[in-house]
Amino acid sequence: MYKKILVAIDGSDVANGAFETALQLAKAEKAELLPLYVVEYPNIYDPGIGYDLTPIYEALRAEGDRVAAEADACLKKEGIDGKARVADKFPSIRPTASQIQDVADEFQADLVILGTHGRSGFKRLMLGSVAEAFIRQSTRPVLLIPQKATVEPLAKE
Known part of the structure; x- marks a missing residue:
């Protein structure tokens, strides 16, 4: 049924749960899996502020590369076809949900x-919700994995 699955990853426990679900589904469906890390720049970023943001940029990019490398190691270990990717639209800052949509369409x-x-409530208002924003614009089927969901890892060490 599914031949190409994209999963958003960011190294958090919530994203790791979604990744475990994606691994299981990709393995069961013999699907190609694309773990996607989107580099998120702080909302306060302004190219004209006059100070060097290179250290921040490099740290954010390094984190993305680290998380993507971990995902690639899991894909290899489980024998799942795919390769992790880091989406980075610097210096043009696009919302994370839009970047996920762009890659989902391309893939x-x-x-x-x-x-x-x-x-919910104030926390959602202040922190935003990538999942909610993505659902509102997505043209593709979406599977949401809630934080409270528990998924057994494929490989038990």
């Missing part, structure tokens, strides 16, 4: 899997 994903913190 021609049959399914997009996202973890969700399940925030």
